[in-house]
Amino acid sequence: MAYVLHPTGNKGGGDPSHAVIQLKPDGTYVLLIGAMDLGQGAPTILRQVAADALGVPIEKILVSNYDNLLPLSVSTSGSRVTLIDPHAVVNAAEDLKRQIREWFAQQHEANPEDVEIEGETVYVRGDRERTVMTMEQVAMGAAWGGGYEPASLIGRGAWQPGKYHAHDPETGEMPNVGAISFGAALAEVEVDTETGTVDVLRFAQVWEVGKAINPLLVRQQINGGYCIGAGFALTESCYPYFPSVEYAPEKMGDYFMPTFEDYPQQMIFGIEEVPHPNGVQGAKGFSEGSASGPPPAIASAIHDAIGVWITEFPITPEVILRALEAKQAGVES
Amino acid sequence: MTQYVGQAMPRYGGIGQVTGTTKYVDDIVLPGMLYAKCLRSPVHKGIVRKLDLSAAEAVPGVVGTLTAADIPGQNLYGFSGDQPVLNNEHLRYKGEPIAAVVAVDEDTCMEALEKVKLEIEEQEPVFDMLEAIKPGAPIVRPGTTHNLLEFFPGVTTRILKLGDVEQGFAEADYVFEDRFVHNVQDHAPIEPHVSVAYWDAADQLVIHTVSQMPYFHLRYLQPIFNLPLSRIRYVGGVIGGAFGAKNDIHADHIAGLAALKFRKPVKYRWTKREDLSYSTKRGAWVFEYKTGIKKDGRITARHIKQWHDTGAYGALSVYAVEKCGMFAAGAYHIPNILVESQIIFTNKPIASSMRGFGVINGQTCVEVHMNKIAEAIGMDPWELRFINAWRDGDQGVTRYTVQGAGGLEAMKKLAELTGVQLPDHLMAMSSRRR
Amino acid sequence: MREVLYYAPTELTEATAILADHRDKAAVLAGGTDLLPKLNYYEVKPHALLYIGRLGLSSIHNGSSALTIGATTTTADLATHHLVQQYAPALAQAARLSGSVAIQNAATIGGNIANASPAADLVVALLALDASVRLLSHSGQRDVHLADFFLGPHLTILQPDELITQIHVPLSPGKTEFLKLGRRKGQTLAVVSVAVRLQLDGDLCHDARIVLGSMAPTPLRCRTAEHLLRGQKITTDLIHQAATQAIAESSPITDQRATAWYRKKAGEALVQRALLQALDKKEVRP
Numbered sequence A: 001m002a003y004v005l006h007p008t009g010n011k012g013g014g015d016p017s018h019a020v021i022q023l024k025p026d027g028t029y030v031l032l033i034g035a036m037d038l039g040q041g042a043p044t045i046l047r048q049v050a051a052d053a054l055g056v057p058i059e060k061i062l063v064s065n066y067d068n069l070l071p072l073s074v075s076t077s078g079s080r081v082t083l084i085d086p087h088a089v090v091n092a093a094e095d096l097k098r099q100i101r102e103w104f105a106q107q108h109e110a111n112p113e114d115v116e117i118e119g120e121t122v123y124v125r126g127d128r129e130r131t132v133m134t135m136e137q138v139a140m141g142a143a144w145g146g147g148y149e150p151a152s153l154i155g156r157g158a159w160q161p162g163k164y165h166a167h168d169p170e171t172g173e174m175p176n177v178g179a180i181s182f183g184a185a186l187a188e189v190e191v192d193t194e195t196g197t198v199d200v201l202r203f204a205q206v207w208e209v210g211k212a213i214n215p216l217l218v219r220q221q222i223n224g225g226y227c228i229g230a231g232f233a234l235t236e237s238c239y240p241y242f243p244s245v246e247y248a249p250e251k252m253g254d255y256f257m258p259t260f261e262d263y264p265q266q267m268i269f270g271i272e273e274v275p276h277p278n279g280v281q282g283a284k285g286f287s288e289g290s291a292s293g294p295p296p297a298i299a300s301a302i303h304d305a306i307g308v309w310i311t312e313f314p315i316t317p318e319v320i321l322r323a324l325e326a327k328q329a330g331v332e333s
Numbered sequence B: 001m002t003q004y005v006g007q008a009m010p011r012y013g014g015i016g017q018v019t020g021t022t023k024y025v026d027d028i029v030l031p032g033m034l035y036a037k038c039l040r041s042p043v044h045k046g047i048v049r050k051l052d053l054s055a056a057e058a059v060p061g062v063v064g065t066l067t068a069a070d071i072p073g074q075n076l077y078g079f080s081g082d083q084p085v086l087n088n089e090h091l092r093y094k095g096e097p098i099a100a101v102v103a104v105d106e107d108t109c110m111e112a113l114e115k116v117k118l119e120i121e122e123q124e125p126v127f128d129m130l131e132a133i134k135p136g137a138p139i140v141r142p143g144t145t146h147n148l149l150e151f152f153p154g155v156t157t158r159i160l161k162l163g164d165v166e167q168g169f170a171e172a173d174y175v176f177e178d179r180f181v182h183n184v185q186d187h188a189p190i191e192p193h194v195s196v197a198y199w200d201a202a203d204q205l206v207i208h209t210v211s212q213m214p215y216f217h218l219r220y221l222q223p224i225f226n227l228p229l230s231r232i233r234y235v236g237g238v239i240g241g242a243f244g245a246k247n248d249i250h251a252d253h254i255a256g257l258a259a260l261k262f263r264k265p266v267k268y269r270w271t272k273r274e275d276l277s278y279s280t281k282r283g284a285w286v287f288e289y290k291t292g293i294k295k296d297g298r299i300t301a302r303h304i305k306q307w308h309d310t311g312a313y314g315a316l317s318v319y320a321v322e323k324c325g326m327f328a329a330g331a332y333h334i335p336n337i338l339v340e341s342q343i344i345f346t347n348k349p350i351a352s353s354m355r356g357f358g359v360i361n362g363q364t365c366v367e368v369h370m371n372k373i374a375e376a377i378g379m380d381p382w383e384l385r386f387i388n389a390w391r392d393g394d395q396g397v398t399r400y401t402v403q404g405a406g407g408l409e410a411m412k413k414l415a416e417l418t419g420v421q422l423p424d425h426l427m428a429m430s431s432r433r434r
Numbered sequence C: 001m002r003e004v005l006y007y008a009p010t011e012l013t014e015a016t017a018i019l020a021d022h023r024d025k026a027a028v029l030a031g032g033t034d035l036l037p038k039l040n041y042y043e044v045k046p047h048a049l050l051y052i053g054r055l056g057l058s059s060i061h062n063g064s065s066a067l068t069i070g071a072t073t074t075t076a077d078l079a080t081h082h083l084v085q086q087y088a089p090a091l092a093q094a095a096r097l098s099g100s101v102a103i104q105n106a107a108t109i110g111g112n113i114a115n116a117s118p119a120a121d122l123v124v125a126l127l128a129l130d131a132s133v134r135l136l137s138h139s140g141q142r143d144v145h146l147a148d149f150f151l152g153p154h155l156t157i158l159q160p161d162e163l164i165t166q167i168h169v170p171l172s173p174g175k176t177e178f179l180k181l182g183r184r185k186g187q188t189l190a191v192v193s194v195a196v197r198l199q200l201d202g203d204l205c206h207d208a209r210i211v212l213g214s215m216a217p218t219p220l221r222c223r224t225a226e227h228l229l230r231g232q233k234i235t236t237d238l239i240h241q242a243a244t245q246a247i248a249e250s251s252p253i254t255d256q257r258a259t260a261w262y263r264k265k266a267g268e269a270l271v272q273r274a275l276l277q278a279l280d281k282k283e284v285r286p
Helices: A042-054 A081-108 A135-144 A215-235 A287-291 A294-306 A317-332 B014-019 B106-115 B165-171 B214-225 B252-262 B272-278 B317-327 B359-377 B381-388 B407-418 C012-025 C035-040 C075-080 C082-087 C089-096 C101-106 C109-115 C121-128 C223-229 C236-249 C260-279
Strands: A002-008 A017-023 A029-033 A061-064 A115-118 A121-124 A154-159 A179-191 A198-208 A266-272 B034-040 B046-052 B062-066 B097-103 B117-122 B158-162 B174-182 B194-199 B205-208 B232-235 B266-269 B285-293 B299-311 B337-345 C005-007 C026-029 C048-051 C060-062 C066-070 C132-137 C140-145 C150-152 C163-170 C175-181 C192-201 C204-213
Touching (some): A081 A121, A121 A135, A287 B359, B034 B252, B062 B106, B174 B359, B214 B232, B317 B359, C060 C082, C066 C082, C075 C101, C075 C109, C109 C121, C109 C163, C204 C260
Parallel strands (some): A198 A266, B034 B266, B299 B337, C026 C048
Antiparallel strands (some): A002 A179, A017 A154, A115 A121, B034 B097, B158 B337
């Protein structure tokens, strides 16, 4: 087995994301955010967060994350987006709602605090019948003016997990960590002692992610992380006979990433949730960590199978055969 | 109130990706678009003695070439600020870009590259980081006297420490040591590095990028192009896989420079072979672990030494190594920790970020190390972890405080899902208290 | 810009005439799974591409003494065709284990032979089945035993004006097996592959074929090892001896996939397994 961690957010904090939510003249929303989608689904989860924060149907929200006309997000790296960007989105949604309340109060000569936003319905508390408007009417009124005062209803939000402090030059002290996620993994392998081939029969991986904003994407991350971790553990090497740099793979056919056929017959996924104080609804990122469980779990399962600890990665069939020969020689001598 | 958070919703935009309608950067074709290809170093280490591009420029269809002299701003970029965009002096790794050819199509670029007259004084390279730190080893960076990265002037070892490891080892009943070697891994995303650049009607340089960190990369590109941020429009967001590879600029600088010089749209894309051979990697790593432990399984001290091979340039290795060091002792309550890290230059392609960003390397070591220790002291590996696992309020090596810990909960869930029966005294444990 | 002539004739005479015209400046295109990467990486620069997919060469027929397989029959068809499964199960197995589904759907048997990779999966099985190839040119045709076809890695006796049109697989009795060891399960090239065929006469081995892939400059028939088995009672000991001998006949190289040391070590185990597993297989009867 293996028990691993993964830190969320870039090292030392000071790692902001910004978000903007525009209310369009027809009552739909555009979420502008700098988070890049590498396939992991940043726009998917941020749209979920925005829909909850605005209390509107998710179909009303378009996410745009296409260029630097959009607000800054430091990066899609360091498993940071799930911890940080939701805060920016929630802050932008709150800012937008504040602006809507102010505009609405102005139109109805009321106090902004008395303006109630119930999803797509806006009214002045205690005077609902007279004042009630749909969000579409609000959006149209603010955008086109006419009989209303015009207003740019654009919410803005930013957040970072604490200020950045560099490492202390003497002790390395760096007290700020956004959040840490935890994983646990268990591998069952079969080792062919004549060819050195390792077959991972079953693999289980659980991640404690604070709050799974989208459990489907969490599961897919665990699944994808397995591939990188198993490749690191067993097959992938840019220098198969290092320190010789000859035979460096040039083609995908010579660089052995696991294929679907190499996946275990059984993959067991688990999600655990211990809400994190720094996360929106407790959510924290973990995705890179899903590659960390497989190498130690597989290496330890190989030891369990053949009685040899191998501490050099990747554990190729040749490494296994040579380790078995050394073990044999050791037993004989 | 929560309606959407927590739901297993399908990917936003996923339909386009699975039906092939999503437009990736390489799908962009613009009228009059030119193509660029780089002349790459054929040697692992050497000095460029002659670079004559005239025959390449004479090939029909070639619009021109790019060399260091065409760069309006600085010929350096990267997280460590030490990578030349185009290097026509001291070559540090095989595949390092020397110059670029810009032509009407890639076939013509390739034909032109074959005509470049390049003379290089080849030098002895060094590939093994542990050889590179021995006296007399070939020097990777010209003008220096050793191959160690300096964290600060004169400081080649980064120290992270908590408590006093020597005292911790003195308190231990047993001490265990292990050594780990990790080879080089490539990200190998399906989409190789690609960029399309052009001037738009507003006299902005528009770059279609596959960057994972556009704002960071703008900070590198701006001084190369010598343009204000307001005049660069960096369009990204659709990426065919990255896994950390696209935390480094591989194509935008070349496409942008070509668009600047020739005032036409330019596409620059790497082949899969270039990508596998010459792009950034997860670098090689060597670790030594030493752990002191009591008979009852409590860890008293952990001393870790790590040596990281950054290849020819620094890139994000400092970050990866420090991040690795911050978590390499594992998610365990250990009162005394010392992590000593060195980063070594070699004549290999550049090591930089890759999914896991150093952390995976440390976690791999510590967990194999823990299983070996469990075997050696005759303790169940689950129990060893439950005893030592972080609880809320525990401190890591750089004095960060653990909040919202969930390691025990993750392990209990794993046991439940895999049919592992854990004894009651372990099941009773919680990350909320020790 | 590269300009390449493209021909897609529907008549064999037309195809051979084009080849005769262009000689070694033409490249024959079928499934393209080997040729296209070479074109894309400028490893070959033909003046003309001759597409042979419209020549009606994608068929599998059962003759009185041999299966006749058209040169552009795809690997996927080989893997699933009932005649191949019935009479040449080792070939079907080799087809099933080669490349990915996408490659199997495009790659052809003629291409696998013409490419002359030492690792060619189909060729290893075909050699164990004593297959021959029919070569056609504008001036005539000839049949060549596959065992005489290869000269080295990517080198064959095929003349620039010749086209592989058919593969003949004799209907001979025997128990066969094809095994392949790659660096992963899916989409893998052979680190070592082996095809065996045992013709048994009661307890005795009447005849044997042992063929290794990725263990020599060409797919290799291990004739001395075969000879060890011929006329002998098959025992576990004898199988071990034959496997050791087969490896002694091989001359593998170190490449990205494995070292020569590993290939010999794992290859020996693979030959033993193939022989043992063949004994348990249903006998193919013509």
